[in-house]
Amino acid sequence: MDLFDAALTGTRGTPATGRSGPSAPLAVRMRPAALDEVAGQAHLLVPGSPLRRLVEPDDESARRAAPGSVILWGPPGVGKTTLAYLVATVSGRRFVELSAVTAGVKEVRQVVEDARRRLATGGEETVLFIDEVHRFSKTQQDALLPSVENRWVTLVAATTENPSFSVNSPLLSRSLLLTLKPLTGDDVRALVRRAVADERGLDGAVELTDEAEDQLVRMAGGDARKALTILEAAAGAALADAVPGRTPGDPVAVDLDTVERAVDVAAVRYDRDGDQHYDVVSAFIKSIRGSDVDAALHYLARMVAAGEDPRFIARRLVISAAEDVGMADPSALQTAVAAAQAVQLIGMPEGRIVLAEAVVHLATAPKSNRAYQGIDAALADVRAGKVGVVPPHLRDAHYAGAEGLGHGKGYR
Template sequence: MSHAPLPERLRPTTLDEVVGQEHLLGPKGGLTRLTAGGRLPSMVLWGPPGTGKTTLARILAEATGHTFREFSGVGGSAAELKKFLQESRDMPLFRGVPPVVFLDEIHRFNRAQQDILLPFLERGEAVLIGATTENPAFYLNPALRSRCQLIALKGLEPAHIQRVLARAWAKERDGEPEPPEVFEWLSHWAGGDLRAALSGLETWMEMPDADLESLQGALGGRMMFDRADGHYDLASAFQKSLRGSDADAALYYLSRMIRGGEDPRFIARRLMVCAAEDVGNADPQAFILAEAASRAVEQIGWPEARIPLAQAVIYVANAAKSNATVMGIDAALAAEDAPIPEAIRDSHTSTARKAGMGTGYHYSHNDYDREQAFLPDRLRSQAFYEPRRPQERSWRDRQEPEAAALAGRWETWIEEHPEGGELPLEAWSAELACSREALARAVAKLAQGKFSLARKLEAKPL
């Protein structure tokens, strides 16, 4: 009986035996096209654990006539890698067909170690196949990335996993009836990781008097999170759910990060970023609550920190959304530098005042409604902050209409409409340079004791 683990015994030896990855291995798949001419380019296979990165590397090397040498970023050393590359360069066997150097966990090699490969790849003396669960954009040297095709693998679907489990059962327990409930549970429990599913099946086959409940107890809950793509993917899904106002999804991804052991301070920081970037001044309370949750996380830690985090997540998800704040600062950052108007330059010294600094400045507290130009001359026609939601536009509603001008229009209107009617708010708003909301507040004071005001809601067919 073989002592190799079941996943190793079931490792495919041809591309036909590989399940899933149709986007790579189908008739028009990326890997199919890359290797169609029998040539194997350098590549980095990037995807979740248990999706077949090592298997694909071995099969591709054998199918294209390359020898295969495996190194691991966990246990291997850069010195061993360099020695192999230098020795293989001078071997007659490799002069025609260079070896495939397979670097598992390539992200664990630092930038200097990755640089060892560059001259050998440049001269065509080796073909690199790297495997990583982490985003190559974050961990791979740009010079190395530019010399490799980036091949993204996907987590396997439950149907793919069940197909391999049935294949394993036929090989290991030929003639015995399959346990479909075990296959079903393992295919979902593994979360796309075929290696985990096969290891779970091997555990079940080795248990005396095994049943599904005992298997579930032995394997426990699978942690669907890692510090690689899971870290960034979950953070991305979390923030996008908040931005999309889906509180249920945001809570779900929060729970995934909590179960996966994410740093609660990281979660709190993402929450604060979302409250500022995606809610902003449409509901300023959102950032205050997110910041309070961040302080609570620091003070109480897990597991209680999940409660204030969840409270803030629910609030931010349900808050009105606006990206006017981030759009405003980004627009301002993109603007050109221009001279500051002399009226608002520093004038606290006599030298500055003699030079004309501060001349023409009006102290705003003496007359809040008096207009002044604060932007540089070249930028006075440019608006950086553009409110998008009524909650933000209410700030501009504070500009009240000129009282005498409005009173004149009001008196004229009630003389012409003693029976009342709909006020021409749009026209008055434009004429008096104020918002409808500010105008409505002022009219309410004029109408007090004479008229009752009512909102008009019109329904129009679609």
């Protein structure tokens, strides 16, 4: 669940009430209050765009022309929950949030029925935000269809997974799909500087050194929530260590050491079940194929650190040894198979060394995909009907009467 949930709902499925107080996390306090404060999604915020019509309808006709259901697809920390919140608050609608992790069909139907009653009695419209909608089953997603078709609610669903695979076709076809882009380093840097200066944030109580700011941006990895969480931890540490006799009002310096002490290890941005899983595996194999040892070890480390099944990694190495190295170095397949057996035998964390050894062998080996191309060409012939009959001299000649048929005759 989002770090912003506490600011959005008092209890699960209840409307948000006002802005957060000073005790809320920094990431909550710095939630954008208008579309112009949203970072990094300029492609969705151009004048006249569907998102702007949904958030800032000029009149009732514009509101009716706005999409009734939106699916926000993007990596963590790029503003999916923020946009859903703005859809409700800026346009004066009621905001209700459900998490696909905890909510079921019953909870969905309760929210929809409540929204219908409000509409029937002339009450406010409801924005239903469903976080991690990819975790809903087909039945749960189907339960949303009537409310979308009849506009009983404005559905805003967020997902980090590709909706083409994680959202069923009827719901996807009735929704406007908006793809959010990862935040750039400059986007994150601007958010951090705003949080340092803004009265909703740290209100100038601290001052980041250039090295600390660069490190914080790097560690955030394009995730706004992570950046603000790191900033808050570092600022808290710096203020706690401040000299008691310093001049009131002077900002406390947050240096590189303070940032690094605040967060020991940045979380690895890797999702074993989602798109990043496939992206990292793809980069891993392509780095081996391209003989880039350092890159291959980097992506191996990302998979290991994220808790990827080492047997899965080993299987991919066996495939790579046969497909990419092939007959240019047949011993690579022996190494890969031995690595797979060793990982099965000893497990982790020692298995990482075995996997690294296999990766180095495959990445540095000469490459040949002739065997791979050859079997595919042969299969293409077979599927095209180019089979023919087995020549007599190659047929089985070990049964009685075979010699009389000419089987094996002329074979050398």
